Amino acid sequence: MGYVDVAGVRFTLPDGRVLLEDVSFRVGDGACAALVGENGAGKTTLLRIISGDLTPDGGSVARTGGLGVMRQFIGSVRDDTTVQRFLIDLAPPAVREAWDAVEAAELAMMEGDDEPAQMAYANALGHWGDVGGYDVEVTWDTVTVAALGVPYDGCKYRELASLSGGEQKRLALECLLRGPDQVLLLDEPDNYLDVPGKRWLEERLIESRKTVLFVSHDRELLARVADRVVTVEGGGAWVHGGDFASYPAARTARHERMAELRKRWDEEHQRLVDLVRTMQQQAKNSPDMAARYHAMQTRLAKYEAAGPPPDRPPDQHVAMRLRGGRTGVRVLVAEQLELTGLMKPFDLEVDYGDRVAVLGSNGAGKSHFLRLLAGQDVAHTGGWRLGARVVPGFFAQTHAHPEWLDRSLVDLLWHGEPGRPGVDRGRAMATLRRYGLAPQGDQLFRSLSGGQQARFQVLLLELSGATLLLLDEPTDNLDVLSAESLEEALGAFDGTVVAVTHDRWFARTFDRFLVFGAGGQVYEAPEPVFDEARVQRTR
């Protein structure tokens, strides 16, 4: 039995901006609620308030059933945290405290093995047993075997940094889902998981009877798992009581209702203002009207004091206009192409207008293939060529542009680069505005969120006049609305698209599927294939 009840929460950022205002919602026992909202809307802040990491300026959070939290950074831990320490940090507070006491007593015994130190150690061990520590260790053994295939004793001193991002996520999820906490807060639990890993997560969340509040941008995961959707937008939050399939319609209806209520309030307000003005004139000529004039003034004051209903949240203005242009019929021809050491030779022909999704597990060589087509230096044998009037535009995973990190967006647009002419500040700001990036125009690229960096890269593609889009995981960091906007833009793009993706929802919008198999073979499939095994290579 567990629930989370958020009532009237208000949170102000250090710079004085109100991020959350009067946020109220409840996630009841056994519910699996998705927390959605655009990048920077305050989802992670709200999770941190619920978990007690942040104190709100107003309002309250009530919860029962023990709280397990998986934070966003899990998957990218690169410090010297061990598996043991990681599991302890995910355990309930009583277990954590008992463990810390045992460790402190062990240290004290190393310093001086006298009678008080030994009795303190015995007491600490007794307390460890009382809080269920030995049972927790049995659970940890199950967890490490399930996530890593190794017993707890065999990996407890291993550094977390030596595990892949997916293994770190899997370890945390196994621990929380098998643990005693009845309420789980999961911040992007699917990041770093490949498609089989995401499917595993979906099954486990569907089976689980725990109360779960999770943040995710993966529409497939949202559609399969969420039984309600909490939306953070416009500084507030509201709950759609249905699944994700019915969510877009519910959101549109809500926005229309809010706009209608606001319109009615404005109309009534104008009517009262007009009445007050009329009566003011009449009161000048007729003392009898003075009392009615004052009564009307009071009525208007009360109406204004009650305030208008909240306005509809501003739409996320992301208008991507990928234009492209007509090219030769044959856009790409590859003959017996082989990326050295990555895959077996294959032939490929891509025609004008094709939408080709490149699928396969990590390490299969998909990104190298895209980089080769983008004109970068990638070792290969066999031949490949682009057709007439084909101009490739490359969207790389965000970490692939170290040279952009310390430059502002306006600066990057102003100077241009080979193949993309620079634009003046006015046009740069206008373009940034269409992508919802105008406030970040003078910020450094490194300071943008992952979603903002991704949007900026699409913007550069728009300006480059590319007729062949080469996209490497373009939706990875995009919030749901931005991903939909990108899909719309690609739908209207006059040209050819080749995209590497693990996003099942996004992949279904393509019409050809090129699969990089685990055994090095490259083949075309009539449907998306997501269960290719991970490529094993000797390193």
Add this chain to the structure above:
Amino acid sequence: MTTVLAPRSSDDESVEQAVARLLAEEYGTLAGPQVVMGVVQNARRELAGSPVGALPELVERLARYRLHTSVS
């Protein structure tokens, strides 16, 4: 008057193991088997309530410390 019959601590494996190990060291000759047995049983009584799995180590450590103090 009521007499509470406590389990004999000498039945405990942790006691037997600790006595055997301490007698095999110098405490068998320096303190004698009776003293070692008494010190170990006392330690076991005082550590009652500790996790069973940890008892052998805890009992032996405490008894060794006390024997070492008394002998030296």
